[in-house]
Amino acid sequence: MATLNNKETAFLNLMEVHKGIIHKISKMYMDTPEDQQDLFQEIIYQLWRSYDSFNSQSKFSTWMYRVALNTAVVFFRKENKKISSIPELPEHIAVEENPSVLKELQLAHFYKAVQKLDNIEKALIFYHLENYSHKEIAANLGISEGNTRVKLNRAKTKLKALIKLQGYEF
């Protein structure tokens, strides 16, 4: 029992450090706060269930990204649930003077646009934003490096067009 508690504590400590990235994955894959919360919980559950397979020799974040994205990619949102409205993007306030407001605005446009990408394209964009090389992305997705390059470029072009469609310069 004590071992289980120690293991749980160690796991929760790791989650405390990495919860931000899981939250970001949830926001990329789900559009409503309720679905984002469900996905967030599901990822934590799947990580906990697979925790024994984590080899401490490798990087925790690499292992975590793989489990989290594998979960997000096949996640099913609740059926027959009333879809709550997506929060409106912030108005064009004087963002130039306030960098944090500017970043918030950019992220709001990004999260709104990324919802329209396919699940695999979302995974590609995520790895790209996390500075993974084509080779690393290919290994995590299980596809060739060439295929990764082509698909990532397509996903970036699509994302750019979607953000532009929202009236934001990209």
Next chain:
Amino acid sequence: MNFDELQSAWNSDEGKDAVLPETLQRLKSAHMPVTKLRKNMRKEFIMLIVIFSLMGFFPLLSIRGVPPIPFYAMYTALIMLTVFHLTKFYRFYQRLHANTLSSKDNLYEVYYDIKLNIEMYRSFNYSIVPLIMLYLVMIVLDLDHFTATPVTPHKKMTIVISFVVAFIVTVIIVIVLVEWWVSYAYGKYQRQVGKLLDELREA
């Protein structure tokens, strides 16, 4: 905005709103395809167990045409078949699915898990059909249970033909219903995962 600026905004998003569950013991999987499949099938099996339990009392109603021996022979075979399949489903669901594979391998594993599950479900439903046939044959062989007076050969032939027609119609209805239900209730998971695998194909 360009991708460098987006990256900078992305890095600045620390996800402070995220709230971790207080304990992990109460966490449950609810939205994964295999979990959903299991949940739906569990409901069906509970319903089936209730129906089969009630069915056991059927001959006690003493309805003419329901001779108890063929009925209980069919009923025993039905229970054995159900237990066999339920054990298989239980073992299947106990198997832990590793989601630490690459996305493509993980999707293949989920895809074939769903496919296997659906095939097991189909085989269970279709295995009931020969039992119905056997039951009908046993009734036909014991036609005197139907009528108070002995059955004439001509009438017997009419009844046999009616049974054969009823059997064929039943088989067609069972096939149509099972296929429709599989596609409606379970096929959607297989289709969605299949679509994801298509997205991973070479560009």
